[in-house]
Amino acid sequence: MKHPVATLPGLAASPPVSRASRMRTGARAVASVAACVCVLAGAAAAHAADNPVRMMPVDAFLDTLGVVTHVNYTDGAYLNVRNVADDMAWLGIRHARDYTPGPSAPFASYAYLAQRGVRFNFLVRSNIAESIELAARLNTEVPGSIAAIEGFNEIDNFPIPYRGLTGQAAGLAAQREIYTRVRGTPELKGVPVYDLTGFDTRTVESRADSADYANQHAYPQNGNQPTYNSPGGSWIPAAIYSVKKFNLPIVITEFGYFSMPQSGWYMIGVDEPTQAKAVLNGYLDSAVAGVKRIYVYELLDEKADPQNKSGEMHFGMFRFDNSPKPVAYAIRNLTTILKAGTARRTKDPARSTLPYTLADMPVSANSLLLQKKDGRFVLALWNETQIWDRANGKPVTHPPARISIDFGASVRHVDVYDPLVSAEPQASHRDVRQLPVDVPDHVILLEITPADTPGT
Template structure:
C-alpha cells in the first residue's frame, strides 16, 4: 500500500485562478457585475490582471472586486514606471487587506518585448524583475507579497528576483497538456518553485491549435491537476471571457474563454463549477486543519494515468484520478474517442462510503459503495473525484475477503466484509456483515436477530433490490436460515429462526 498525505481541499480550490482583464473597458470585461457573477458561478475568487494604478481604466472595478472577496495576481510590463507602480499597488493593498496575493513580472517578452534602463530583451526583463523584487521587499505593506517572475521559456532566464517562476504551458495541435507543461517546467532554472499563470485551449476549431468546447473542458481539467500534481503553487486558466466579437471566425485569441461571447458557460465553466462544489469546504478550519493519510494502491492503471489526494476538514478524502489521452484530431477537426481505463483502487482498511463524482456530469455521485475496501472505476479522458469516508474510529472494521477463513467480531458494532468461504462470528452485538457482489458462500454464527443490539446483514442493492427480494431468497433449513442469491452466492445464518428475522436486520445499499 502507498501511504499518501493529503493536501487540504480548500488550499487546492483557492489556488485555481483565471485570467480576467478587468482593466479593459472596450470589451465584455467592462461589465464588472457580470464578471463577478461569472466568477461566483465557477467558484473561483483568484484572478490575474494588470497592475492597479489610480486613474486607470477599470479602477472602480478593481475596488469593487476586492470588496467582494476577489484576490489578485497583478501583472507588470517593463513600460510601467516601477517605483510608481509599487506605490500604487501598496496603496491598493492597504485599502484591501488580503486582496493582493501576488505580483508578476513582465509578460511573454517574446511577444510583447522588454525595454528597461537602456536595455532590451532578456537583459531588460531580468533587471526589471530584480528591481521589482527589491522594491516590493522594501515596501512596508507589500513586503510579504508573493512575487512571480517574468514568463519563463519566453526568452529570459534567471534565478533571482522572484519567489515562483511563471510559466505559460499552452497545448497545441489538439494534443493533451502534460507534455507542454513538462516542456515549460524544463525551462525553469535552479529547481525554483513555479506557478502556471496562463494556460488553456482556444475553441476556434478552424485554427490548428483549436479544439471544440468539450475537449477544452477535458484538457483544461487535466492541466489543472497535472500542474498541481507537479507542484504548481497556482494555476490560472486563460481566460474568463470571450471578451471580443470574432464575426469572421479567424482570431483564435478571442476564443479561449470559459464563457462565450454571449456569456453562455462553455463546458469548462460548468465543469469547474461542479468541481468546486464537489471539493468545497466552508468550515472555519478548512484552511488550517492538519491533514491525514490514506493508504491505497491503484491497480490496472495505464501509464498515462495519475492521481492526486485531498482532504476536507470533515475528514473526508477526495482522491482525483485521471488518464490523459489525445482526444482531438487537429487534421480532421474532430474528437477522438477515449480508451476506457479500468482502475482498481484498493484501500488498506474498509471504508464506510466511497462515492465517485464526474465534474462533467454534475454534482451528484455517479456511483456509491458502502463498507468496501476495494472499488473499480472506469476512467476515460478527464478527472473523476473519488470521495472516501472512513469508518468511524470507534468502529472495528474487518475485511474478511482476502483469504481470512475464520473471523470473529472483536468489539461491539464491528463491520465485517465477507469473502468466499469465510466463517464469520458475531461478537458483542450490533455487528454488520457485509456481502458484495461475488461474495461466494458464507457462514455466519452467533447472529443476533432479536435484541435491541441486533446484528445486521448488508447486501449490495444489485444483489437484492428490496427486502421482498431477500424474503423470497430466504429459507429455513433445519435450525439455520439460508439466503441464496444464485448457485455461486449464499449466506447461512446458523441457529437463526426465519420468524425472528425482519427488515430491520437487513441493509440494502
Template sequence: MKHPIAAIRIVLSQSAVSRGSRQASKATPCKWFGTRAAAKLATSFCVLASVATVQAGEPVRAMPADVFIDTLGVVTHLNYLDGAYANVRNVADNLAWLGIRHVRSFPPGPSEPLSTYTYLAQRGVRFNFLVRPNIAESIEVAAKLNAAVPGSVAAIEGFNEIDNFPVPYRGLTGMAAGLAAQREIYTRVRSTPELASVPVYDLTGYDLKSVETRADSADYANQHAYPQNGNQPTYNVPGGAWLPAAIHSVKKFQLPVVITEFGYFSMPQSGWYMIGVDEATQAKGVLNGYMDAAAAGVKRLYVYELLDQKPDPENKNPEMHFGLFRVGNSPKPVAHAIRNLTAVLNASTPRSTTGVVRHSLAYTLSDMPASANSLLLQKKDSRFVLVLWNETAFWNRAEGTPVTHPPARVSVDFGATASRVDLYDPLVSATPFASHRDVRQLTVDIPDHVILLEVTPAGMPGP
C-alpha cells in the same frame, strides 16, 4: 498577454510553451503522482515513475481541498473596456460562481479606475498584478489597493513574454532590459511596506538556458504552457509533455513554481501547431491541467482566460475564444465543470470532533496505464477525494474533431473498508453518478478527464 498568433516565434522542443509557439515540444512524457504532503506544495516539482501504481501499504498524505482550490487561478483583462470585461459585476459574479478567487490582471491604469479593483477585492478577489512598463506607478497603485483591502494583492509579476512584447529599460533592449527591470521590480516590492509579504513572480519570455539564478529577482519561477495540436496537458504519444516541460525548464532555479498562463481556445481546428478544440474538449483539458499542476506542486495555475473578450461570429480570431464564459457571459462546459469540481470539494457534512481523524489513505491503484494520474485530496469534514484522470488523446488534429478512447479499467483498494464511496464526473454534475457502501475494493473506469471518488473511511467520526 494578447498578440496575433501568426506573429509568434518558433520555440525549442524543451522550452516552455507560449500561446504563440509554432512548434510542438518533443519532451518525453512523464507520469505525475499526487502530492504526498501539503507542506511540500510550494517546493515539490515532478515525480517521475515508470509505473502508475501506488505501492500497497504506503499511506499517501492528502492535500487539503482548500489548499488545492487555492491553486486555481484565471487570467482577466480588466483593462479591456471595449468588450466583455467592461461589466465588472459579471466578472465578480462569475468568479464567485466558479469558486475561484485568484486572478491575473494588469493593475489599474489610465483607463480603468481603482474603484473597479476595490470592488472586486471587497468581493474576495485576490490579484496577481502584471507590472506595466511604468514600474513605479504599477507598484504604487498595487500598494494602494493592498492598503485599502489588506490581502487583496496576492503577487506582483514581472513583464509578460518579453520575446513577444519587448520592453525597453534604461537604454537596454531585449532580454537584458527585461532581466534588469525584473530586479528593479523585486527591489521596489521588497521595499514597499504595504507589499511587505507579497511574493514576486518572475517575468516570462527570456532565454532560460542563459540564466542560472533568480536571486534578488523573484520569489517564484514562472512559465506559460499551452498544449498544442489538441494535446492533453502532460501525456501525449506522439507529442509533447507540455506542463512537465514548462516546469522542468525552471527547476534549476530551485524556486517554487507558478504557471501564469495555460489554456485551450474553443474554436475547433485541424492541421498542425496551435490547434483549437471544441468546448467539451476545452473543459477536459482545463480540468486535467489544474489537476496536473497541483499534483506537480505548482503553487498556482492561471487559466487563460475568464471571458471571451469580443464577438467573433466568423471564428477567425482564436484569441477571442479562450474564455471560460462566452462573450455574452453564458458559461461554457469548462465553467460548469470548474463549478461542479469546487462545489463537490467545498461540500461539507458536520462531524463529531471526537475520534481520530486520519490525513492519509493507504490506497492502491492496479492496472493504471502510464497515461493515467491520481491526486488525493481531503475535505474540511475529513472525507477523502481521490481524483483520477487518464490523459489519452482527446482531439484528432487531422480531422479537427474530438476523439474518445475506451476508459482505463483500474482496480482501487482503499487499504481498509470505506463506509461509503461516491463517484462524481464534474463535466456532468455536482451530484454522484454512482454510490457504494461498505467496500474496500472497486473497479473504476477512468475516462480522458477528471473523475472524483469521495471516500468516507469506516470509523470516521460521523454526523
C-alpha cells in the same frame, strides 16, 4: 526570439509555449516526448497498501486555481466588472491575474472586485513605480487583496526598453527593480514576486534578488493533453523543467485552450467539451506537479466573433454574452464537490493518510489524493488519452481504462463524481474494500469515507 527548450535527461522535450508566440509568430518544430510524464514522479504508479499515501488538503488545492482577467479591456466583455465578480464567485475561484489599474480601467473596478473576494496577481506595467504604488494602495484599501506582483509579460513577444537596455537584458534588469521596490514597500509586506516571462532560461543561472517564484506559460498545441501525449509534447512538465534549476517554487501564469475547432498543425483550437476536459486535467496536473498556482487563460471571451475568425476571442470560460461554456460548468462542479462537507460531531483529529492501491493504471493516467476538512478523502483520477483529432478537427473519445482500487480495509462509503456531468454522484458504493473504476480522459472524483472517520 525562440522559447527555451526544456530537456529531461535522455529525452527531447517540447518548449514551453506562450499563447502570443503561437498565435502571432507561427509554427516551429515540436519534439515528441511520449515518456515525459515521468516528471510527475510516480503519479501514475500504483500505491502500496502498506505505505499510506499522504494527501493535499482540499483548501490548498483550491488555492492553486487561478484565472486570467482583463479588466483593462473596456471595449468588450470585461467592461461589465460585476459579471467578472459574479462569474468568479460562481466558479468558486478567487485568484485573478491582471494588469495593475491603468488609464483604460478605473481603480474603482479593481477595488470592487477585491471587495468581492478576488485576490490579484498584478502584472507590472511599463511605469514600474506607479504600478507598485497602485498595488500598495489596493492592498491598503482591501487588505489581502494582492496575492502577488508579477514582472513583465512575454518580453520575447512584447519587448520593453529599460534604462538604455533592450531585449532580454532590459527585462531582467527591470525585474530586479520590481523585486527591490516590492520588498521596500511596507504595504506589500509578505507579497511574493513572480518572475517575468519570455526570457531564455538556458542562459540565466539564478533568480536571486529577482523573484520569489519561477514563472512559465504552457499552452498545449494541436489539441494535446496538458501532460501526457503519445506522440506529442509534454507541456506542463516541460514548462516546469525549464525553470527547475532556479530552485524556486513555481507558478504557471498562463495556460489554456481556445474553443474554436480547427484542424492542421500548431495552436489548434478545440470544441467546447474538449476545452472543458483539458482545462480540468491541467488544473489537476499542475497540483500533482507541485505548482503553487496556475492561471487559466481566460475568464471571458473578450469580444464577439460569430464567424470564428480569431482564436484569441475564444479562450474564455464564459462566452461573450456571459453564458457559461462547458469548462465553466465543469470547474463549478469541481469546486462545489470539493467544498461540500458534513458537520463533524467530534474534535478528534481525522486521519491524514489513506492506504490504497491502484492497479492497472495506464502510463497515461494520473491521480491526486485530497482531503476535506470533515475528514473524508477525495481521490481524483484521470487518463490523458488523445482527445482531439488535429488532422480532421474533431474530438476523440477513447474507452475508459478499467482500474482496480484496494483501500486496504473496508471503507464506509464511496461516491463517484464526474464534474463534466454534474455536482451530484454518478454512483455510490457502501462497505467496500475493492472497487473497479472506469477512468475516462478527464478528471473524475471518488469521495471516500473511511470506516473510522470521526463524526461523519
